[in-house]
Amino acid sequence: MIEIMYLYDTYTRKLKLIDPVKKGHIGIYTCGPTVYRDLHLGNLRSFLLADWIKRVYHYQGAKVTHVKNVTDVGHMRQELLELGEDRVVMAALKAGKTAKEIADHYTRQFLDAESKLNIIPATVFPKATDHVEEMIIHIQTLLDNDLAYELNGNVYFRVNRFPNYGLLSGNRDQTFLMPGLRGEVDSEKEDIRDFSLWRAAEVSRELQWDSPWGKGFPGWHIECSTMSMKYLGSSFDIHTGGVDNIFPHHEAEIAQSESLTQTRLANCWVHGAHLLENGMKMAKSAGNAYTLADLELRGLGTLSFRYLCLTVRYKNRLNFKFSSLCSAQIAYTRLKNMTVFWKNGSVHKGDEFKDALQEWRSRFNLAINDNLNLPDALKIVWEMSKSELPSSLKYKLICEFDSILGLDLDETFFPDSNLLRDSISERDLLRKSTFTEKNDVKKQQLYAKMDSQRSVLFEKGLVVRDQFPNSIVIPRNYEFETAKTWNMVSSSSDVISQIKNKSQVDFTIGFIVQGYDEDAKRCLTSILEYWSTEKVEILIFDNFNKQPVRDWVNSFNQKFLQIKVIRSDHIFGTAEAYNCILNASVGEYVVLLDTSIEFFEKCSSTIKNALNQESVGIVGPFGLLSSDLKHFHTEITNSQDVDAVELYFMAFRRSILNKIGLIRQCFNFYRNLDIDFSFQCRNYGYRTIVDDCIQVKRHKHRIWYDMKEDEREKLSRNNYRYFLKRWGTRNDLLTSTKQK
Ligand SMILES: [Zn+2]
């Protein structure tokens, strides 16, 4: 039964049936984690792939030996550390932690993450540091056979001695080959393609070993060659990894191992595609490397991530969004609840469904065997759930299928199944008597009894759903409830625009919360104090903060004001975030604030007076002037016309948006967005003015101060370019020109 799953082999670029090296046995090698950093969801997705492959073989009756190495020789590059690239490790080193302690910490974290994702532990987790001696022996053998050479304490693999180099990646043309290991450059290498087997240690390096070539440490590739050979033999069945492992890592592994053994390293190379976040590869350097902890912090279950990964084929890139994770969470919880329900249903005897059962099984297997088509398999599970099969048979099937899916569906988060069963029958009894009861008074009493039973059960962690013919009582799932109340937006177009609609309140006050909760709270407190007598709505944009704004905003006294929170499912650019507020706003006047602003007196009538002049577009307490469009350096705080009203505080009639439009969304970063928006306004002949009767306190604008200087300069420059591209020739819009 074992040889029925087809898998796509990167090496031959074909779908392949595995012909096991050892009959009835499958050997799998997976490139494991580097234990000097957090594992992000992208790493975990590729470990899930190996887990699913392994589960299929288990299900089909094979024995599996799975090897997953732990890279702990410290491939963290000293110079990067000194640049502070890896702050966590840097901090740990500063705190006097040894490299080993750090590695142990991250190894535990890795094992913990795997268990949270229900990944079956590998048979062995060999550590690189335990195998350095064997690596040295292999390197020596390569040297003895002229397949490698030494240079200043470094040993390189001689790529031109291995004709098959490049077959896996298709990277055959010399000119396209990038240097071997993570940016290593050694001008004395014989061939730019040659990669390190051994590196001489830098002076400050903590982890180093003696070798025939001096003190040093092994290259990353030789690690995997050595450990796969030791635990799986010269040739094994499946090697898995992420697509970014193909080159140079796996290419180099093949070159080393096959040179040493003269046999094919792996029968089949399976590579999982990337996980993207908002269209970008998830990577620590891109700042979008979410971890399981990020999910947990937001009240989402880790297995819903596993479910999410099931919905996309492993060879396809998966665009990760928290909103899709929420949907996954909801679907997953439903499936789990159904399983609980089926489990507690009456046991079906008789075999009239025997053929039907077999049919479901074969459809499920067909999907799995088609290069691990998990999305189809999942679809079949859902179809089955809605089929005519009796509950107990559905339960039987779902448990079988789940041995591959690995969703822990049978794992009830509510342990007391007796209470569950009793509650169901009690509920049904009550309902039946309400159906038959003719006396209205008694009927009402029964209803009341049902209501109170419902709330008693709810307190005990059970949810009642009355449906025909029986009631369902399911465990409460808190994560499910969280996901349902999230109600997040994925783009500004998700917020229905009210701009053309009539105003419902006098003022909309809007601000974005993105970190710096304390600033936001200070700002909100002052709004509540000085605006509470007005007809005001407050719109808060929760730019995907770790702690949702809703968690704390409810504790504010909101007697007179409406506070609405719009939460995004990823971090929005500033313009898009403000546009969400603008779309949702229903005030006659809109006041956009930065959270560095604090009110200390009322200013609503000042704003109204200023904006009741038809000629005025935007008013605020802080403005900018320019003489040539090239510099907007002069900040104005006394009443006069300005070229731009600063973003700290911009007030305008909502109706002008119909004319001037929303903020241009290319302004991901806030800088110069205000100038651009002011020009949009001035372009329609409106004035932008400072009114010094608007008195507010401006605290430190912390985002600016917390950014690295080069970073903020770069972002500012980009934004300035956007501005100039559109308005660079429009000197006529400047106040100074107009006054001449
Ligand atoms: Zn590897």
Ligand SMILES: [Zn+2]
């Ligand atoms: Zn300047």
